[in-house]
Amino acid sequence: MTISWTAYRRARRRSRQAWAILVVLAVGLVSAVCWFFTAGQFAAAEPPVTGPSDVPVLDPSWMKPVLPVRAVPEGSAAAALDTLEVKxxxxxxxxxxxxxxxxWMDVDRNGCDTRNDILRRDLGxxxxxxxxxxxVAAGQFHEPYTGAxxxxxxxxxxxKAVQIDHVVALGDAWQKGARQLTPQQRQNLANDPVNLIAADGPANQEKSASDAASWLPKNKAFRCHYVARQISVKAAYKLWVTPAEKDAMKRVLASCPQQRTVVPP
Incomplete structure (x- = not known):
């Protein structure tokens, strides 16, 4: 059987095209594998950036604010950070x-202890x-630290799966000025709704007494509010920050320069 020159050229062209496609696919596959075993597996492991950008402070219809040492400064969280003592x-x-x-005392005298107040405030x-x-017997919420x-x-x-977290951990507060507060002021700090958030139990345990330099929520969408809330509490109770802590807070706030302090209504 005789094959015409035209048919032969057409067959060779198709063969070259097929090989080119196979090479492109092979290169793409190799690149994907390399990406996964370098950066991709870590990106895949990160939790989705979802969830609320903030959580409420109090519901005035049934909660009352706790008296801090001084009022939370209104305005820019970054500006408030610059007013905190650094040492x-x-x-x-x-x-x-x-x-x-x-x-979990009933410091605002509304008839309910603080833990149940915060569960009622944060859960739907x-x-x-x-x-x-x-x-509170049951409820559901968009947990801020994980986004789940x-x-x-x-x-x-x-x-234990849902705990009430002190945004500024009491152990951290003790090491940064709280020991100079009166017993009543420390009691208010521990029960102040500005300093309390319903959170994932394991995440809260992982955080322990860490400050912003050593622990931040995995849910990146919540970090600006979280840091602003810490700054608000530290300003209200005259607590200081370490140099590393301030640097970490500034890095977070650089992504949200409009972030404001957290002030009770």
Whole structure:
């Protein structure tokens, strides 16, 4: 069988095109594999940037503000940060949680303890235990530290999944000025709604007493509000920041220069 010269050229052209496509695909596959094993696996591991950009402070219809040492300065969070004293962390050898009073008191005298106040404030679809108008039994919320939707159910073990976080950890506060406060002022700091957020239990445990230099929420969409909230609390209770902490806060706020302090209504 004789093949014409035209047919032969056409066949060779198609062959070259096929090989070119295979080479492009091979290069693309190799590039994808290289990307995954260098930067891609870490990018894939990051949580999605979702969730609220902030959380409420209080609902005036049933919550009352706690009296801080001084009012939270209104305006730019970055400007408020520049008013905070900067110095090293004091020793933590004599820290005791009881220095901040009994946990979850009813400091605003609305008839409900602080933990249940914050659960009621932050959760949606709240259900109360039978016969109570305070004790939160269940609810759901867009958890700010992870960006995940979390369901709360009261129980000996299940309650641990949702904890109330001190945005400025009490251990951190103790090392940065709180030991100079009066017992009443420390009690207010521990129960101030500005300093409290319902949060994912494991994330809260991971944070422990860290400041912004050593821990930030994995949900990047929440970091500006989180840092602004820490600055607001430290300004209100005359607490200082370390140089590394201030640098970390400034880096976060550089991405949101319009971020304001968190002021109760």
């Amino acid at each position: 090293g962390r004091a020793a933590n050898d004599n820290y005791d949680r009881t220095a901040f009073g009994q946990a 679809g709240v259900q109360f235990t039978e016969g109570s108008r305070c004790r 939707v979390v369901t709360f159910t009261r129980g000996a073990e299940s309650s």
